[in-house]
Amino acid sequence: MAAAAEQQQQQQQQGFRPLDEASLVAYIKATPALAARLGGSLDALTIKEVGDGNLNFVYIVLSDAGSVVIKQALPYIRCVGDSWPMTRERAYFEASALQKHRGLCPDHVPEVYHFDRAMSLIGMRYIEPPHIILRKGLIAGVEYPLLAEHMADYMAKTLFFTSLLYNSTTDHKKGVAQYCDNVEMCRLTEQVVFSDPYMLAKYNRCTSPFLDNDAAAVREDAELKLEIAELKSMFIERAQALLHGDLHTGSIMVTPDSTQVIDPEFAFYGPMGYDIGAFLGNLILAYFSQDGHADQANDRKAYKKWILKTIEDSWNLFHKKFVELWNKHKDGNGEAYLPPIYNSSELLRLAQKKYMTSLFHDSLGFGSAKMIRRIVGIAHVEDFESIEDASKRASCERRALNCAKAILKGRRQFESIGQVIVHVQSFDRD
Amino acid sequence: MAAAAEQQQQQQQQGFRPLDEASLVAYIKATPALAARLGGSLDALTIKEVGDGNLNFVYIVLSDAGSVVIKQALPYIRCVGDSWPMTRERAYFEASALQKHRGLCPDHVPEVYHFDRAMSLIGMRYIEPPHIILRKGLIAGVEYPLLAEHMADYMAKTLFFTSLLYNSTTDHKKGVAQYCDNVEMCRLTEQVVFSDPYMLAKYNRCTSPFLDNDAAAVREDAELKLEIAELKSMFIERAQALLHGDLHTGSIMVTPDSTQVIDPEFAFYGPMGYDIGAFLGNLILAYFSQDGHADQANDRKAYKKWILKTIEDSWNLFHKKFVELWNKHKDGNGEAYLPPIYNSSELLRLAQKKYMTSLFHDSLGFGSAKMIRRIVGIAHVEDFESIEDASKRASCERRALNCAKAILKGRRQFESIGQVIVHVQSFDRD
Numbered sequence A, B: 001m002a003a004a005a006e007q008q009q010q011q012q013q014q015g016f017r018p019l020d021e022a023s024l025v026a027y028i029k030a031t032p033a034l035a036a037r038l039g040g041s042l043d044a045l046t047i048k049e050v051g052d053g054n055l056n057f058v059y060i061v062l063s064d065a066g067s068v069v070i071k072q073a074l075p076y077i078r079c080v081g082d083s084w085p086m087t088r089e090r091a092y093f094e095a096s097a098l099q100k101h102r103g104l105c106p107d108h109v110p111e112v113y114h115f116d117r118a119m120s121l122i123g124m125r126y127i128e129p130p131h132i133i134l135r136k137g138l139i140a141g142v143e144y145p146l147l148a149e150h151m152a153d154y155m156a157k158t159l160f161f162t163s164l165l166y167n168s169t170t171d172h173k174k175g176v177a178q179y180c181d182n183v184e185m186c187r188l189t190e191q192v193v194f195s196d197p198y199m200l201a202k203y204n205r206c207t208s209p210f211l212d213n214d215a216a217a218v219r220e221d222a223e224l225k226l227e228i229a230e231l232k233s234m235f236i237e238r239a240q241a242l243l244h245g246d247l248h249t250g251s252i253m254v255t256p257d258s259t260q261v262i263d264p265e266f267a268f269y270g271p272m273g274y275d276i277g278a279f280l281g282n283l284i285l286a287y288f289s290q291d292g293h294a295d296q297a298n299d300r301k302a303y304k305k306w307i308l309k310t311i312e313d314s315w316n317l318f319h320k321k322f323v324e325l326w327n328k329h330k331d332g333n334g335e336a337y338l339p340p341i342y343n344s345s346e347l348l349r350l351a352q353k354k355y356m357t358s359l360f361h362d363s364l365g366f367g368s369a370k371m372i373r374r375i376v377g378i379a380h381v382e383d384f385e386s387i388e389d390a391s392k393r394a395s396c397e398r399r400a401l402n403c404a405k406a407i408l409k410g411r412r413q414f415e416s417i418g419q420v421i422v423h424v425q426s427f428d429r430d
């Protein structure tokens, strides 16, 4: 078994080579599943590397007759370089999760055309213009009227249908075992989300000198450290559903009509609140960054209202859709709440209320942890980074940080997303 | 992969045959690891089948020069028959867990001499007389002065050393993935512990007619059903440590000097409180059964005090030993509480307090769930079953049931095991 695994690994190493724009053409020509997407005319391809992400290489490939996106994982973290090695197997888990989640929610997940495990290479739908990365839209102040509805749909379906509310324990544990192997990615999250921000760590940074004391305060906040320990344990131990694992606003491509979720290379069975929190937390970051983008043409006041409304709608619609799925499938294969036990609609309602309240508090906890790490950890967000005036940026970041700390500590006191919105607004003053 | 798994399964089916006392002799002769344990004289073996358990066949094999116990799993549940099929692979998980736990706690886990996966057969140390099953000792009213100390040692070591407090996330997830395959056993537990007692189910029984209303009340108790749902989810989702999985007083063999834990065929990565609760809950059952065993020679009053003291000491010593292990290994491979974050002894102490409080409440929850299922579910305990007078038995069982229901609902209110003891005693009146 160990020998077999080793052999497999060697074969994979043998089959692997990092592509560039030239060798990619040859690869496509040799790969019918990709060639077919581009029509016959493979001799006049336009190829553009667009990987603005932190980890991988992404090529947009266009022909007269079609298009495809090729994403390849190299055995290290792109934005750090080969001093930070990272398993290429993340491409396998990204492809698996894309396929699984697309099966559950085809409207909001791109199709995978081709996966080559040895090459750590995914060929998928080109999410064409005018789609842009949501984070960029938020920075530009663009409203997406369907975003909350679409993301609620995506989260409700991917989380519900991969949980014990829908699946038998047998199927669930099969999935858990499969994704246990994506542990290197989980460890990366552990480090950059749940550990480094709370200690002195090599890659931590903040808007210095303005936030030096704020960052130090995070490292000295006992209450915060007790809360983060609980979330960190839950992150690793609790296999509640197949998560996207990196559901920030940089993993979502949008137009006013369409919402597409990409980049689930951190996928694993974890607590649902981690995905929901990632999305909501990044919207709150976008909110606090708006003052840094306000100018005479646009004071961003109306846009801030829209962001808050989107946060509120996202949770409320998620809640509604998730419970609807639960009710619809309550007599299905899921064994968590057996109909002969939860045998009155009143009792089922109580059980759902308890479940959703606890999920809400988890989401707030993980969401605020994701906010904190974007301000005092290694990876910052463009929402703030693009504010050129460092002092202005720092003051936006400080409000976000203080808001997140308070939510993390007090999350169990919130009874509705409306209360959270009021809380967020209360930090939006100097 | 699927083909390989199928082939493996076929081979295993081919290699399998249920042994009896005659064929066992031939098997031993052909198996050096077993033959060696019995010395040379294999022609005068004494073989006795002693499987008093519910699931498997257990043979004690004695020669002039040695001894061995052979345990074989058949593809169904022994006490129900082949109408209830059950994977023989449970023997693999039992052998794996015995070996793992023995490595961590050799004083309290028997040595495995031989494991034959195709035959679902374990050869292990014969835990010789005067060892008896603890449950039988408790029924007989025998005190075991070292029991609490030994079980605290066993639970602290097996749970701590298989948790994220000691292991890297990578090693932890490897273990989780391995034991995901023991899912059939987990499903059996789900059914008989967390589901059947709360609904009308074929195999449920209770001391009828005395407890009919009590059993019905369990099935109609909304609060109880909400709590059991939470525990059931935790049981399946939360991979906190490698559990024994069936740690009742029938899985422990004792003398006044020695404590040996057998039968971890339900082993899986689950919430620690499930093991701790199984042990404490079964001691509480033993406590409530004592009035049924009192006679003129022995009113069992002193013995009941000893049981309560043993419950109290078990938790307190477990707590002490577990935290000692944590302190000792705080700078080791475990990544849950990194020293640069939990960087003062005061902060670490607070983190430990939070962790242990939550573990205490989990243990109380699972312990009471295990009590309830032994009174209104399929598998009852000899502690009560051996009380011949049904009305007397029912009144013992009712007190235990009411006590367990109250603990399950109110577990988060308890701050110490001492308070639980007071609570238990308060139910020990008509």
Ligand SMILES: Nc1ncnc2c1ncn2[C@@H]1O[C@H](COP(=O)(O)OP(=O)(O)O)[C@@H](O)[C@H]1O
Binding pocket: A050, A051, A052, A053, A054, A055, A056, A057, A058, A069, A071, A110, A124, A125, A126, A127, A128, A133, A250, A251, A262, A263, A265
């Ligand atoms: N299917 C796609 N269609 C169009 N653009 C894409 C697609 N996938 C990725 N991109 C672009 O490439 C960028 C990086 O992709 P991403 O999957 O997030 O990589 P990383 O894992 O490195 O973060 C995205 O921000 C987006 O601009």
Ligand SMILES: Nc1ncnc2c1ncn2[C@@H]1O[C@H](COP(=O)(O)OP(=O)(O)O)[C@@H](O)[C@H]1O
Binding pocket: B050, B051, B052, B053, B054, B055, B056, B057, B058, B069, B071, B110, B124, B125, B126, B127, B128, B133, B250, B251, B262, B263, B265
């Ligand atoms: N190693 C052993 N040494 C002595 N007796 C044993 C040993 N293992 C099992 N037994 C006896 O066999 C009985 C059933 O064993 P157990 O492992 O509990 O089987 P089951 O899984 O069927 O419950 C025990 O109650 C005990 O009396």
Ligand SMILES: [Mg+2]
Binding pocket: A053, A054, A250, A251, A263
């Ligand atoms: Mg990305």
Ligand SMILES: [Mg+2]
Binding pocket: A053, A054, A055, A246, A263, A265
């Ligand atoms: Mg990525």
Ligand SMILES: [Mg+2]
Binding pocket: B053, B054, B250, B251, B263
């Ligand atoms: Mg047994």
Ligand SMILES: [Mg+2]
Binding pocket: B053, B054, B246
């Ligand atoms: Mg048993």
Ligand SMILES: [Mg+2]
Binding pocket: B053, B054, B055, B246, B263, B265
């Ligand atoms: Mg057993």
